[in-house]
Amino acid sequence: MYDVNKIREDFPILSRTVYNKPLVYLDNAATTQKPLCVLDAMRNEYLNVNANVHRGVHYLSQQATDLHESAREKVRSFINAKSLSEVIFTRGTTESINLVAQTFCEAFMKEGDEVLVSDMEHHSNIVPWQLQAQKRGIVVRHLPITDDGLLDLSTLSSHLSSRTKLVSICHVSNVLGTVNPVKEIIRLAHEHDIPVLLDGAQSAPHMKIDVQDLDCDFYAFSGHKMYGPTGIGVLYGKEKLLEKMPPYQGGGEMIDKVSWEKTTFEQLPLKFEAGTPDYVATHGLATAIDYMLSLGLDNIEAHEQELTRYCMERMQEIENIRIFGPHLSPLNSHLSSHRDAVVSFLVGDIHHLDMGTLLDRLGIAVRTGHHCAHPLMTRLGVTGTVRASFALYNTKEEVDALIDGIHRVSKMF
Numbered sequence: 001m002y003d004v005n006k007i008r009e010d011f012p013i014l015s016r017t018v019y020n021k022p023l024v025y026l027d028n029a030a031t032t033q034k035p036l037c038v039l040d041a042m043r044n045e046y047l048n049v050n051a052n053v054h055r056g057v058h059y060l061s062q063q064a065t066d067l068h069e070s071a072r073e074k075v076r077s078f079i080n081a082k083s084l085s086e087v088i089f090t091r092g093t094t095e096s097i098n099l100v101a102q103t104f105c106e107a108f109m110k111e112g113d114e115v116l117v118s119d120m121e122h123h124s125n126i127v128p129w130q131l132q133a134q135k136r137g138i139v140v141r142h143l144p145i146t147d148d149g150l151l152d153l154s155t156l157s158s159h160l161s162s163r164t165k166l167v168s169i170c171h172v173s174n175v176l177g178t179v180n181p182v183k184e185i186i187r188l189a190h191e192h193d194i195p196v197l198l199d200g201a202q203s204a205p206h207m208k209i210d211v212q213d214l215d216c217d218f219y220a221f222s223g224h225k226m227y228g229p230t231g232i233g234v235l236y237g238k239e240k241l242l243e244k245m246p247p248y249q250g251g252g253e254m255i256d257k258v259s260w261e262k263t264t265f266e267q268l269p270l271k272f273e274a275g276t277p278d279y280v281a282t283h284g285l286a287t288a289i290d291y292m293l294s295l296g297l298d299n300i301e302a303h304e305q306e307l308t309r310y311c312m313e314r315m316q317e318i319e320n321i322r323i324f325g326p327h328l329s330p331l332n333s334h335l336s337s338h339r340d341a342v343v344s345f346l347v348g349d350i351h352h353l354d355m356g357t358l359l360d361r362l363g364i365a366v367r368t369g370h371h372c373a374h375p376l377m378t379r380l381g382v383t384g385t386v387r388a389s390f391a392l393y394n395t396k397e398e399v400d401a402l403i404d405g406i407h408r409v410s411k412m413f
């Protein structure tokens, strides 16, 4: 079954110490650690295969191209996209959303047209739209959240208008852990013929994603948050939309023919992939996906849900703690299906930075601050929170260490 201690052996960094204390790494929503198999795969590619992809007739180039394109197939099947044309490699969620913001607006939006985001977005799903607002005069509207940190779906219809051209929301909040009812949102938006982009940065690492079942029009995620390397991510898009969107950047790989008179572009997905791709990172990402599949996505989710439930329960012991986002119902200790592996909190009037700094001295790595979600902080009426976030290798003992640490810090104040 799921042997977390055995799994931890795949991540040597988890055995290191900081300040002579065992490391307790609870900053996984920012980035996850990498298993040996990912590092080995990338090292092996650089050692034995390395050559630029797509353009070479020679053996190594073909081998590197095969690895790169089989990574695309791995991603396609991981998210169940219909076709390889719909899987675009990017640098990460941020670039995926910027790509859509620039090219979707170019193709489909005019001055006064609206994009609907929500009050719980990461800046990477706010600022790209604001840049388009400055450039093209589009309007960025935002869906409110309830005090429990849920999207208020009763207000969705009133935020959609004949000018709404896209809904762009996170699948899971990186601060609140809220798992949004995205299928329902997509169904409602589609009733008005409005496509939906899902920011999957915090969902792809934690749950089975099926883009056809969700029926989302775009889905963006980052490799480094799911045990893969930094600098690689994915944009899924429905072919019928991507076909109509202009290229994002110009350069090699993305062209068909170039002349001074007229340049034509490659077919999907290469049309959106100018320049040498990070083909070693795509192989690393594919290896990370294989690693997750070998453990079982359901097993990973069950383990992380159990840790989150345990953490939320143990946090009830702490006086004056304020947990943000959907709470566990006191009558029912099962985890709310609305919360993923993220717990943001504050204790009394202890500043989040003080809490984070003192926990760090105990070896416990958490994130503090605004978590790249200023508008959400404003909505919550705080300048920041402390955030613990879990991954497939965390343990109940680490949750215990966090709770003990919070007790110790609280006593100091």
Ligand code: 7TS
Pocket: 029, 030, 031, 091, 092, 093, 094, 095, 122, 124, 125, 170, 172, 173, 174, 199, 201, 202, 222, 367, 371, 372
């Ligand atoms: N969207 C969400 C919901 C995120 O949580 C993040 C990163 C991004 C987009 C951007 O991802 P990137 O890989 O392109 O940077 N979130 C965090 C975080 O919560 N702490 O550090 C990064």
